[in-house]
Amino acid sequence: MCIVSTCLFSFFFFKWRKLYLRPISAHRMIRLPLACLLLTLAATGYGGGDGCVPRDFGQGSVVCECNSTYCDLPGVIKLPPAGQFWSFTTNKAGKRFEKLLEQVQNATTGAALRLSIDSSQKYQKIKGFGGAMTDAAAMNILSLSPGAQDSLLKQYFSPEGAEYSVVRVPMASCDFSSRLYTYADTPGDFQLLNFSLAPEDLKMKIPLLQRAQAMSPRPLSLLASAWSSPAWLKTNGALIGKGTLKGEAGGKEHETWANYYVRFLDEYKKHNLTFWAVTTGNEPTAGLITNYSFQALGFTAEMQRDWVARDLGPAIARSQHAKINILILDDQRALLPHWAKVVLSDIQASRYIHGIGVHWYWDPAIPAEISLSTTHHLFPGYYLFGTEACAGFSPGHHGVKLGCWDRAERYAHDIIEDLNHYVTGWTDWNLVLDLEGGPNWVKNFVDSPIIVNKTSDVFYKQPTFYILVHFSKFLWAESQRVGVSFNTHSDLESCAFIRLDGSTVLVVLNRSSKDVPFEVWDPSVGYIPAVSPARSVLTLVWVTR
Numbered sequence: 203m204c205i206v207s208t209c210l211f212s213f214f215f216f217k218w219r220k221l222y223l224r225p226i227s228a229h230r231m232i233r234l235p236l237a238c239l240l241l242t243l244a245a246t247g248y249g250g251g252d253g254c255v256p257r258d259f260g261q262g263s264v265v266c267e268c269n270s271t272y273c274d275l276p277g278v279i280k281l282p283p284a285g286q287f288w289s290f291t292t293n294k295a296g297k298r299f300e301k302l303l304e305q306v307q308n309a310t311t312g313a314a315l316r317l318s319i320d321s322s323q324k325y326q327k328i329k330g331f332g333g334a335m336t337d338a339a340a341m342n343i344l345s346l347s348p349g350a351q352d353s354l355l356k357q358y359f360s361p362e363g364a365e366y367s368v369v370r371v372p373m374a375s376c377d378f379s380s381r382l383y384t385y386a387d388t389p390g391d392f393q394l395l396n397f398s399l400a401p402e403d404l405k406m407k408i409p410l411l412q413r414a415q416a417m418s419p420r421p422l423s424l425l426a427s428a429w430s431s432p433a434w435l436k437t438n439g440a441l442i443g444k445g446t447l448k449g450e451a452g453g454k455e456h457e458t459w460a461n462y463y464v465r466f467l468d469e470y471k472k473h474n475l476t477f478w479a480v481t482t483g484n485e486p487t488a489g490l491i492t493n494y495s496f497q498a499l500g501f502t503a504e505m506q507r508d509w510v511a512r513d514l515g516p517a518i519a520r521s522q523h524a525k526i527n528i529l530i531l532d533d534q535r536a537l538l539p540h541w542a543k544v545v546l547s548d549i550q551a552s553r554y555i556h557g558i559g560v561h562w563y564w565d566p567a568i569p570a571e572i573s574l575s576t577t578h579h580l581f582p583g584y585y586l587f588g589t590e591a592c593a594g595f596s597p598g599h600h601g602v603k604l605g606c607w608d609r610a611e612r613y614a615h616d617i618i619e620d621l622n623h624y625v626t627g628w629t630d631w632n633l634v635l636d637l638e639g640g641p642n643w644v645k646n647f648v649d650s651p652i653i654v655n656k657t658s659d660v661f662y663k664q665p666t667f668y669i670l671v672h673f674s675k676f677l678w679a680e681s682q683r684v685g686v687s688f689n690t691h692s693d694l695e696s697c698a699f700i701r702l703d704g705s706t707v708l709v710v711l712n713r714s715s716k717d718v719p720f721e722v723w724d725p726s727v728g729y730i731p732a733v734s735p736a737r738s739v740l741t742l743v744w745v746t747r
Contacts, residue, residue, distance in 0.1 A: 253274055253298075254266035254274045254296075254298040254663075255267045255268070255272070255274070256296060257604075257605070257662065258605060259603075259604035259605050260605075261603045261604055261605040261606040261607075262294065262605060262606055262607045262608065263294045263295075263296065263605045263606070263607040263610075263665050264296050264605050264665075265604050265605045265653075265662035265663060265664055265665075266298060266662065266663040267660055267661075267662055268350075268353055268354070268357070268660060268661050268662070268663060269349075269350055269353070269659060269660045269661075270346075270347050270348075270349030270350040270353060270659060271349065271353075272353075273353045273354075273356075273357065273663075274298065274663075275356070275357070275360075275362040275363055276299050276362065276363060276364065276671050276675055277301075277362055278361050278362055279675065279676075279743070281703065281705055281743075281745050282303060282743065282744060282745060284745060284747075285305065285306050285727075286303055286304065286305055286306060286744070287303075287304055287305075287306055287730055287742055287743060287744035288301060288302070288303060288304075288741075288742065288743040288744070289301070289302045289304060289732060289740060289741070289742050290672065290740070290741040290742075290743075291735060291738055291739075291740050292610075292665070292668040292669065292671075292672065292738060292739050293735045293736070293737055293738035293739075294607040294665075294736070294737035294738070295735070295736075295737070297735075297738070298668050299668055299671060299672075304730075304731070306727050306728045306729065306730055306744065307721075307728055307729040307730070307731055308728050308729070309728075309729065310721065310723075310729050311721045311729055311731040313719050313720050313721040313731070314690070314719075315688065315689065315690060315692055315694075315718065315719070315720035315721070316688070316689040316690075316720065316721050316722075316723055317686055317687070317688060317694075317696060317708070317710075317720060317721070317722045317723070318686065318687050318688075318689070318722075318723045318724075319684060319685070319686055319698055319706060319708070319722065319723065319724040319725075320684060320685030320686070320687065321684045321685070321700055321706075321724075321726070321746070322684075322685070323684055323685030324682055324683070324684060325624065325682065325683040325684070326578075326585065326586075326624045326625075326626050326682070326683055327626065327679075327680050327681065327682045327683075328626055328627060328677045328678065328679055328680065328681040328682075328683075328699065329368070329423070329585065329587060329626040329627040329679060330366075330367035330368040330423050330627045330674075330679055331364075331366060331367065331368060331627055331628055331629070331670065331673055331674035331677065332358075332366040332367060332368030332369050332370065332422075332423075332627075332629050332630065332674070333358070333366060333368075333369065333370070333629060333630035333631065333632065333633040333651070333670075334369070334370040334371070334372070334590070334629065334630070334631050334632055334633060335369050335370070335371055335407050335410060335411060335414075335633060336372055336376060336378040336379070336631075336632050336633075337372070337375065337376070337378060337379040337380065337402045337406065337407070337641075338378035338379065338380075338632055338634075338635060338636075338640060338641050338642060339378070339632045339633040339634045339635070339650075340402065340406035340407045340410050341380070341406065341641060342634040342635060342636050342641075342654040342656070343355070343410060343633075343634050343654070344406060344410070345636075345654060345656035346654060346656060346659055346661065347659050350659050350660070350661065351413075352413075353661075354634065354652060354654075354661055355410070355413055355414055355417060356417060357652065357663065357667070358414070358633060358652075359414040359415075359417040359418045359422075360417045360418070360419075361419045363671075364667070364670060364671045364674045364675055365418075365419070365674055365675050365678075366418075366422075366674055367418070367420065367422060367423055367674070367678075367679060368422070368423045368424075368425060368478075368627060368629050369411065369414065369422050369423070369424055369425070369633075370424075370425045370426075370427060370589065370590070370629050371407065371411070371424055371425065371426050371427075371470075371477075372426075372427060372428070372429060372484075373385075373426050373427065373428035373429075373463070373466050374400065374428065374429070374430075375400075375402075375429065375430075375441075375497060375643075376429040376484070376496070376497055377429075377496040377497065377642050377643065377644050377646045378632055378640070378641070378642050378646075379402065379641075379642075379643055380641050380643055381643060382441050382442070382497065382643065383400055383402075384430065384431065384432045384433075384441070385397050385398060385399060385400065385462070385465070385466065386432045386462060386465075387432055387433070387434075389434040390434065392454050392458045394458065394461060394462060394465055397462070397465045397469075398469075399466075399469050399470075403469075403470075408470070408473050408475065411424070411475055412473065412474070412475070415475075420679075423478035423479070424470075424475060424476070424477040424478055424479075425477065425478060425479045425480070425481070425529075425589065425629065426463075426466065426467070426477050426479070426480045426481070427480070427481045427483065427484045427532055427559075427589065428462075428463070428481075428483050428484065428499070429441075429483075429484045429496075429497035429498060429499070430442075430489075430497040430498055430499045431447060431459045431462065431499050432462075435447055435448060435455045435458060435459055436448065436499065441497045442494060442495065442496055442497055442498065443492070443493060443494050443498075444489060444490060444491055444492045444493070444494060444500060445489055445498070445499065445500060446489060446490075446499065446500040446501065446505065447459055447499070447505075447509070450508075451505070451508035451509050451511070451512040451513060452508075452512040452513065456509055456512070456513045457513050457517070459509075459513070459514075460509070460513035460514040460516075460517035460518075461517055463480060463514060463517065463518065464517050464518060464521045464523065467480070467521070467523045467526070468521075468522070468523075471522070471523075476523075477523070477526055478526070478527060479526060479527035479528070479529055479556070479557070480518075480526060480527075480528060480529070481528075481529045481530070481531075481532035481559050481589060482501070482506055482509070482510060482514065482528065482529070482530050482531070482532060483499050483501060483506075483532060484498075484532050484533075484590075485498065485532065485533045485534075485561065486498075486499065486500060486501035486502075486506060486531075486532070486533055487500070487501075487533055487534075487537065488500070488533075489501065490502070495644050495646070496643075496644045496646065503537075503540065503541045503544035503545055504544055506530060506541075506545060507544055507545040507548050507551045508551070510528065510530065510545070510551045510554055510555065511548060511550035511551035511554070512550075514528065514554070515528065515550075515551065515553070515554025515555075516554075518554070519554065527556035527557060528554055528555050528556055528557075529555075529556065529557045529558060529559040529587060529589065530542075530545050530546075530555055530557075530558055530559070531545075531558050531559050531560065532559035532560075532561070532589050532590075533559075533560070533561055534560070534561050534563060534564040534565075534567075535560040535561070535562075535564070535565060535568065535570070535573040535574060536564040536565075536567045536568040536573060537573075538558070538560070538573040538574065538576070538577045539572075539573065539576045539577040539580055541558075542558055542577045542580065542581055542584070543580065546581050546584060552584075555584060556584065556585070557584055557585040557586065557587050557626075558577065558581075558584055558585070558586050558587070559587055559588075559589035559590075560573075560574070560586060560587070560588055560589065560620075560625070561588075561589060561590045561591065562588065562590070562591040562616050562620075563591075563595060565616060565619075570619050570620065570622075570623040571623065574586055574620065574623035574624055574625060575623045575624060578623070578624035585624075585626045586620075586623075586624050586625045586626060587625065587626050587627050587629075588617075588620055588625055588627060588628035588629055589629050590629060590630075590631050591613070591616065591628065591629070591630055591631060592630065592631035592632065592648045592649060592650065593606070593609035593612065593613070593648065593649040593666060594609070594639060594647070594648040594649030595648050600639065600646075600647050600648065601638060601639035601647040601648065601649065602635065602637060602638065602639045602647070602649050602650070602653055603649060604653060604662055604664065605664070605665065606649070606664070606665065607665050607737060609649060609664075609665070609666055610664070610665035610666045610668070610669045610739075611669075611711070611713050611737070613666050613669045613670065614669045614672070614695075614709075614711045614739050615695060615711060615713065616628075617669075617673055618695045618696065618697050618709065618711055619695075621683060621697045622683075622697050628673070630650075630651060630666075630670060631648065631650070632648070632650045633650070633651075633652065634650055634652045634653070634654055634661070635647075635648070635649070635650035635652075635653055635654070636653065636654050636655075636656065637653060637654075637655055649664070649666070650664070650666075651663065651664050651666040651667035651670060652664065652667055668739075669739055672709055672739050672741045673709060676699075676701075676707045676709075676741060676743060677699055677701075677707060678701055678702070680701075680702050681699040681700065681701045681702070681707065682699060682700055683697065683698065683699050684698050684699065684700050684706075685698070686698040686708065692718070692720075693712065693713065693714045693718070694710055694711065694712055694718055694720070694734055695710070695711040695713070696708060696709060696710045696711070697709055700746070704745055704746055705743055705744065705745045705746070706724060706743070706744055706745075706746055707741065707742070707743050708722060708741070708742045708743075709739065709740070709741050710732075710734050710739070710740045710741075710742070711738075711739050711740075712734040712735065712736060712737065712738050712739075712740070713737065714736060714737075715736050715737065716736050717733055717734065717735050717736050718733065718734040719731075719732075719733045719734075720732055720733070720734065722742065724744070724746065726746040726747045727744055727745075727746060727747060730742060730744060
């Protein structure tokens with residue numbers, strides 16, 4: 203009776219607040235029992251029955267709280283009727299993927315700013331978006347109750363959720379593990395007779411990947427990256443620090459490391475998990491740094507070229523995984539185009555390679571036009587793909603900031619910039635972290651789109667989660683980037699794509715503090731009136747004639 207009376211009071215109080223005063227703050231709203239709060243939100247229009255349950259942690263915007271019985275979902279998006287368009291808005295002020303169905307106009311709206319779509323200008327096609335199933339992500343998901351686990355996985359992989367299509371999987375341990383290990387830690391085991399997957403794979407990552415695949419409407423594209431070879435194959439005899447493979451390309455150490463990749467793929471296939479691609483190793487330049495603090499294996503571009511040409515490429519080509527893609531670099535885009543020139547100019551190495559993986563951490567160091575576009579034009583037969591990104595890595599800004607909008611904006615800016623410079627997809631780092639930003643054995647804590655509070659059996663969806671939804675839910679595989687231009691200078695950032703179903707998707711980022719009215723001119727449909735709210739991401743979807 204106490205809860206019922208509290209809910210009734212809350213209903214009338216919220217109704218009064220909505221009519222006469224500003225909305226009550228999110229951090230006060232959450233003090234009500236969650237079930238009561240949901241009834242109140244539904245009754246008063248704060249998010250509706252499927253809306254976000256907001257919590258304000260004082261970081262500039264809100265997170266959406268979820269548990270085993272309730273979590274807002276983006277929902278299944280159907281194509282709009284002819285002559286109409288969908289708009290989806292997420293902003294700093296608290297909107298989370300707000301959906302509206304609006305009318306296309308036959309005549310100009312008179313807006314000073316016009317974005318024109320040119321479908322005759324065709325660029326790269328999309329491969330996918332996603333995140334990484336690290337040991338830490340798996341531990342955090344499994345720390346929740348079964349119902350909350352399903353709720354969380356549904357957010358990423360179901361047709362009602364973000365519809366992630368790519369999952370990066372570390373081969374053995376990385377910094378986001380609770381211990382250091384590989385799959386072949388027996389010294390001198392060049393035949394890999396003692397190769398075996400770890401409990402982290404068998405009890406955590408594999409079962410979760412199987413559950414994710416069961417939820418997904420299409421096969422997941424799994425991407426494998428290794429951080430370090432077994433210590434006994436390395437010059438420094440350790441998983442961490444400065445060290446490269448012993449010997450030289452074509453030698454027993456290099457050959458064993460290539461066969462290790464094949465064995466990993468073999469073992470996962472036994473669990474009905476096949477991989478779309480492997481990278482030549484996570485951040486190879488890290489293993490060239492003295493006293494590097496966590497797992498790494500050093501390669502120069504020349505060393506990577508020779509290992510692919512003489513060992514990795516042939517090993518995969520003669521295995522049951524011959525169709526798997528090989529991505530080089532898997533490191534900062536600032537290393538381009540040099541790295542690509544060294545590796546892809548070699549006829550023996552280049553025949554085994556399909557793409558180039560890039561990380562985002564040094565992106566401000568070199569313009570995308572110089573690194574990404576130049577590389578694409580030099581080697582148009584090899585695609586560029588974003589393999590890792592996260593917030594909360596900068597010195598003095600480590601770890602989780604619940605509700606931080608600035609980090610969400612940086613995600614959106616980087617994705618749009620990458621897409622406009624020939625990148626074919628973007629992979630976030632850890633799918634899930636805890637409140638500290640781990641677990642991480644070396645305490646290299648960062649942020650994640652979903653944060654687990656295991657003591658309360660709840661998880662929080664960060665603004666970055668919704669930013670990723672604005673891309674991953676709409677830019678399906680084979681969507682093709684097309685031209686979009688502005689009739690005058692604008693602070694807005696945008697990218698446009700045409701999907702195989704004939705619809706057009708336009709994503710617009712507004713990092714300014716003002717609402718920006720504009721119209722979209724698409725010759726095939728007409729004029730689309732829109733407003734880009736201050737500090738927001740807006741996705742528009744319409745069907746071409």
